[in-house]
Amino acid sequence: MSENIVQRLRDQIENDIFSGRLPTGHRLDETKLANQFGVSRTPVREALMQLGAIGLIEIRPRRGAIVVEPAPHRVYEMFEVMAELEAMAGRHAARRHTSADCGTLLAAHEKCGRSLQAGDADAYYYDNDAFHAAIYEASHNDFLKEQCIALHRRLRPYRRLQLRARNRMDNSFAEHDRIVKAILNGNGDEAAAALRMHIAIQGERFSDLVAQIAAERGGLSG
Amino acid sequence: MSENIVQRLRDQIENDIFSGRLPTGHRLDETKLANQFGVSRTPVREALMQLGAIGLIEIRPRRGAIVVEPAPHRVYEMFEVMAELEAMAGRHAARRHTSADCGTLLAAHEKCGRSLQAGDADAYYYDNDAFHAAIYEASHNDFLKEQCIALHRRLRPYRRLQLRARNRMDNSFAEHDRIVKAILNGNGDEAAAALRMHIAIQGERFSDLVAQIAAERGGLSG
DNA sequence: GCGAAGAATCTTGCATACAAGAATATTGAC
DNA sequence: GTCAATATTCTTGTATGCAAGATTCTTCGC
CATH class of the missing domain: 1.10.10.10 (Winged helix-like DNA-binding domain superfamily/Winged helix DNA-binding domain)
Known part of the structure; x- marks a missing residue:
């Protein structure tokens, strides 16, 4: 192979x-x-x-x-950095995007929408990757793009856990919508803020999950 | 060894x-x-x-x-990302620093000042590293710290070129001063802005340098 | 004389071999 | 019975060897 x-x-x-x-x-x-x-x-x-x-x-x-399973606090740290990198990509994308970038981004966004309507979490997962990749691309900073892809990949298993959570897919799509609008309007700060929140939520959800598991374990073992 | x-x-x-x-x-x-x-x-x-x-x-x-010597535009991209990561570290440092962090940061800053007064660019170069390392540390995000150190290291040869430039050391120290004040005052946005500019300047100076060399080469070879 | 095909050479990719340090088991002393 | 010291085993770190792909050189055809 x-x-x-x-x-x-x-x-x-x-x-x-x-x-x-x-x-x-x-x-x-x-x-x-x-x-x-x-x-x-x-x-x-x-x-x-x-x-x-x-x-x-x-x-x-x-x-x-x-x-090494990174300690939960480290995963949280990684989400923090990811949020900032994505925010940066969004800010640049808003300022630098070409019409081709717009097309790719909108297409990815609409594909997410179809997967959402179909209730297909797995499909949404992949479409979401493409959506974010489109933003990295539109940032027109290849180094940033590579850094984002690497970290995105590194956090993959933790993100995957989350789409199963109740309403996460709907909320995620709503957040995407805000991001797309900001980028297309050329509003860099808004795009950055929307993306930062979009990712930060995942970090917080991860923390919640860890706390929950810790509580359950605590209840069982001691 | x-x-x-x-x-x-x-x-x-x-x-x-x-x-x-x-x-x-x-x-x-x-x-x-x-x-x-x-x-x-x-x-x-x-x-x-x-x-x-x-x-x-x-x-x-x-x-x-x-x-591979990264293409100049790629180095510029790396400086862009570095600026954002440093800004993030500064923002967090302003909010999360302990008194020990303050001590380390101030000590590093003062050491830079002494090297500046001595006119010792080499010493300043190393003190500058320590100064930035102190900020990473104070951000209390170890993952961010590691990313910053790695990128800082990667950009080392390009930064080294710059301290030779006229007045760069004085300006650098003045920027450090603004950064330190913002962090100690707990002003995250100000610290982020100061750091972003501090690094961005280096990226732009690098671009200037490249343009200058390109111009000289163009003049020589046709 | 120039271009292409094939042979020779060179370099990498992987396998195997050996040495040195770390982990573990065993034995002895208390 | 427990702890420590030593011996043994096991694993990693490095060296070397061999095969396959890439590069280069040579030769042949046009």
Whole structure:
């Protein structure tokens, strides 16, 4: 499939982490992974190194790699930064967008609307990605775009949890609407504010979720 | 020195790139680098991979790695993002700083002042790093801090060029002064604005520099 | 003389081997 | 019975070897 083994390994391990097959704290033994995938340790090491660079796993010298679930407060921090980056993208998009950008953005927005009406959370999830990608693109700052995509990807598993929440899809779409209007009107500050809130809400929802789980666990175990 | 060869190699190659010993477009031959450093190809590969993850070099499958000087407009984009991240750090620092943070920030600021009075641009350069690091720290968002440090590091060679410019050190210190006051007063918006401008100026100065060099080159070569 | 096809060479990608440090188990002392 | 020290095992870090793809050089055809 992939051109080289390293990328295939990286994607596979990444998926295994996101899907929970490789739980937090799990030790990633190079030899075992190599055997498991039927390759040698060399590409495994390189794949692990790449995952370490993203921050998905922690590589401790001479002590192997472990899966790190970022502490909840860290995920919250990441949402904070994401909110600011998205706000920046929105501000620039409002000022710099071309007519082609408008078309892409509107099309993505309408696609979200159709998925919402169909009640298809999975479809909405992907359409939402495209919607945000359109904003990054319209910001006409490629470096910003890359940073946004990387962080968006990193936060993927946490966002995915949220669309299941009651009314989240409706609210999300309403927020998108405000964002689109601001960008098309060239109102950078409004676009930034709308996007910042749109993302910040997710961070807060995540925090709520963590608190809820902690409470449940507390109730069960002590 | 370093614990492992890979880190040593990574730092060395990174320095060679920043210092210009390894110019843009230079092909990084694994075998040659291995011989040069007296190690095997394995750690060289891993070091190159890490540099590729940062974006300092480009790794093309089966075709080796080359040093990529980011195009000027891309550096400008990076300064734009840096400005926004610093502004965010400043806004949070203004709201969240502890008394210990204040002490560190003030100490760093005063150290900059002493280097300025001594007319020592090199010292100022390092003190400036510490000053900004103090702000990241005071933002109490570790993820943001790490992102800032990484980008700051990435932009290092371009910042270094600038302190040589006339009056830049004086102006920089004056801007620092405004930033410190805003943070200590708890004025988040003011701190953000001051920092955004502080960094944006550098991006613009970089653009000026590029334009100037381009003009000179144009005058020479046709 | 110029262009294209093929061969030779060179470089990367992966596998295997070996050495050194960390984790663990075992044994001895208290 | 518990703690500590040592020995053993296990894992990582680095070196080397081999195969496949890329580049370059040579040769042949036009």
